[in-house]
Amino acid sequence: MNNDIEIKGQTQDQQPGLENKMNPEPIVIRDSYEGSGKLDGKVALITGGDSGIGRSVAVHFAREGAQVAIVFLNEDEDALATKEMVEAEGTECLLIQGNIQDEHFCREAVVETVEKFGKLNVLVNNAAEQHPRESIRDISTEQLTETFSTNIFSMFHFVKAALPHLQAGDSIINTTSVTAYRGSEELLDYSSTKGAIVSFTRSLSGNLAEKQIRVNAVAPGPIWTPLIPATFDEEKVEKFGKYTPLGRPGQPSEVAPSFVFLACEDSSYFTGQVLHPNGGQVLNG
Template identity: 55%
Template sequence: MQPIIPYYGSVTKCEEVPITFPPQHQNRQPGLEYMMNPLPIYDNPNYIGTGKLKHKTAIITGGDSGIGRAIAVAFAKEGANSVLVYLNEEQDARATKEAVEKLGRKSLLLPIDLREKKAAEQIIAQTLKAFGSINILVNNAGVQFPQPSIEKITDQQLETTFDVNIQSFFRLTRAVVPYLRSGDSIINTTSVQAYAGSGQLIDYASTKGAIVSFTRALAHNLAGKGIRVNAIAPGPIWTPLQPASWSAETVKTLGANTPMKRSGQPYELAPAYVLLASEDGSYITGQTIHVNGGQTMTS
């Protein structure tokens, strides 16, 4: 029986947060949540929304699963409708849509490859057609391809990593900004890798560092319009990207090297996104919130 720590209340169908995981690997990026064992915990039923995002519309890239699903559910509890942008993970996307709609909010599914130059315009057009406005943009899509050395990183891998992880952020943000108003918010998902880069994730860490700088510069640029721009830097979180990136043996002890000795679950990040999207974060811009189990305390 794997070690567990007690959780303070029921979390979906599970009452315990796992510390170790069964060996598992998926052969495609960005991974499929429904194939994971155990399933990630995306909802904390003890989190009760208070209407902080009522009547707002959020675009969430990578919204089908993992952190994106947890964000969509927390936003729905706070009253927001969501546009879930994803590559081709249909089963996961439908499950997220169902979770949002059970909470009384609407969700639009958009299977779009963010590497396509016209993707941003398509997302904007479909969002406005469905909801008429855009208030929150969460740039959350990402891929990572571990390599033992920089010599193993091909031009194709380099281009894919940068195109998905930072260039898509730039293009979609550029397209969204004209539709945002004072009080609206942009939130970018960076990573602990921007601050404590792994030798096996050189290209990935580089894009995550770029996201931090993008966030700071854009915050300066948009402050005069009352639009806030911030970032979240997750540590090791139990999402489909993990088994899709690492070997089965590595996955077993995901997060064991953090001071908290475990990986995080998607639901543990969602309240930080709510903070930055809502009036509660009205005096926060250009900042990065670290949700990483203490991984960078000594960095």
């Protein structure tokens, strides 16, 4: 499959953005990806599962045999499309709409998942928002609170709610970012939350090691998702990802297999680790 697609200049006026408005739409799963039952009998809950990386993870998990619940904010059309993709793989998909900044909603999402499927085995903390600013003085207290509430506080909420349902061999996977390692001069608050997610992952992995619940993370580089046109202007979108050694942005389909690996038994000796699908950027960590 050719992942080097031409990205046209485009913007969207609100986050987290809509996949159905992107040109071209991201590649969700490659045709040659063959499931092998790696997640048969498993139940996964994915935040931000309606589009982008979250959608791709949901479809890959489904192809591997998992039942999937996805949490989304207000992207009804994208969420329904993801549900159709998951169910086309022969499994079930539960849609849960709400704001993950609300701890009560996070608890209820876990409860709804367990009530629907009877258990929970994999928690994927993936949802995020970002708002570029030229100066730290331009970052309002409101923006700072919003970004941290979505990107990192929600992970605490979901893990606290999920833990009573997770057993030995189950998995928590957090989405961090290349910006946690190289920084981002325009995304100070976003990259700070992503750094916090790395520390959260490492610390929680130690905390849960005795329970044999594995905690890992994925740190994508520039990936073509709705968050990109919803964040940057047309000029920056056209140049997006071209600075990487591979010379292009990645596709969600090139990231989701990392989540499959961390969710299944293949990674049984991995905990506290971060995988880096980032187009060849060599990082310390």
